[in-house]
Amino acid sequence: MKIVADENIPFVQECFGQLGEIVRLPGREMRREDLLEAEVLLVRSVTQVNEALLAGTGVRFVGTCTIGVDHLDLDYFERAGITWASAPGSNANSVVEYVYAALAHMDVDWQHQRVGIIGCGNVGGRLHRRLRAQGVECRCYDPFLTLEENPDLTDLASVLACDVVCLHTPLTHSGPHPSFHLLGAAELAKLKPGAVLLNAGRGPVVDNEALLAHLQGGADLKVVLDVWEPEPDISRPLLAQVALGSPHIAGYSYDGKIQGTHMIYQALCRHLAREPELSLEQLRPAVEDPERRLATDDFWTGLRALIPQVYDIAGDDRRLRELASQAEAGEADFAKGFDQLRKHYPKRREFSNYRVQGEGGELPEVQRVRLEALGFVVE
Incomplete structure (x- = not known):
């Protein structure tokens, strides 16, 4: 079985390699000719999957590792008898x-x-x-x-x-x-x-x-x-x-990407009537340095210092503006650079991978509740 996948989907080989031959392509550049011998297509939101892309191909299963499905022509899928799956909630x-x-x-x-x-x-x-x-x-x-x-x-x-x-x-x-x-x-x-x-x-x-x-x-x-x-x-x-x-990366946490891939892996296994052999926990690596400390004298000031240690959103903004400056100077193709920023996005782990302690030990109850509501683990 031939599986064509967006090159930006992580752990494709680990999840789907046991199910067939993997061919990885840029999602925005996929063409009908690439899919003539494929039975499975795995995409993200940049690929418009419709009759023009799939007609005359062997694709019988389309999986999108995203929450949204507005890039999928579901009416055509129904007419053509194509099974599809998305990853609601993954990111x-x-x-x-x-x-x-x-x-x-x-x-x-x-x-x-x-x-x-x-x-x-x-x-x-x-x-x-x-x-x-x-x-x-x-x-x-x-x-x-x-x-x-x-x-x-x-x-x-x-x-x-x-x-x-x-x-x-x-x-x-x-x-x-x-x-x-x-x-x-x-x-x-x-x-x-x-x-x-x-x-x-x-x-x-x-x-x-x-x-x-x-x-x-x-x-x-x-x-x-x-x-x-x-x-x-x-x-x-x-x-x-x-x-x-930022370049459409809000949902690009490493954990969200892994979960999206695994959800589509499970859906394809159901389509093939096979039992999944790989669990989500087997895919998700542990964070090397999960311990964080919060200054508790002023909670908001402490939180503003804590969050960038886990997710540097200013870096997302800076890289996009640097690309714009390069494009204005004729040194870069902005559209291609936009996609490259997504392809090479830094590994961002979610708050739940980090344990937070107060600088002086135990955190006050109100601060613990707020941190846990944000998704952090509180010691």
Whole structure:
């Protein structure tokens, strides 16, 4: 059996090598000719998998190691009898930790902010639960949920009035509540002065041209963008205006990638009626130096010092801006460089791999609760 896989998917050989011959290719450059003899296709979000790519090939199983599936033509899969699988929730922790790292970097203590969340599925729902566990006031907009499922549901206008607004929606163009350009000029104008707008869902959920015009017009708004419209050749003028920018890597923690690969491995084993032989724990390596200390005199100051020790989000922003400068000087192809930043992304481990102690020993109860809600292990 021939398996074609995006070269950015980790542990492909370890998981799938026992099932067939592996061919690894750049996800954005996959062509129909590459798949003529393949039975299995493994992708990430950069590959548009549709009839144009698969017609006339032997592909009978498509696995995407991502939460989202807007890059998959599911209607075609059903017509063609192609089995598919995604990895819902695999990188939710990673994206939630991206949000915390961004806010810490900007010195925005979420404990004292009203946080609005647009889209409360795997990622937004997890962020909501963690914030509520820390006592944070939240407002949520998700027209596909009920108040029984999320008691903080409200309308979009109420969410846009919050101090921090986070977007974690899939990209949809049709249906009763399409998310494409959900935030345009009119919605951006409703954001309160001094607010934070963070998009780690899908780039076109925010009208990027309208956002650029809003910022260039002098809006008092701190913007964090991990996703852009379009990718990979994003708007460099918009990058210059945002407080933090990154190349679509919010969900790129090492743990999230491993989990995504393993979920698709399990799905393919089910498709082949085979028992999985490799466990998630066999794939996940231990952190070499898991011990961390927190200065407890001022918890927020201590937390702002702790988080970058685990996840240096400023490095993500710096590398993207360096690429933009090189592209402006004619020294780099920005679109290719954007994908290279994703391909060679540093190994980022999630908070749950680290044990935190107070500098003077045991942490106060309130600090322990907040750290555990963030995902850290507390001694």
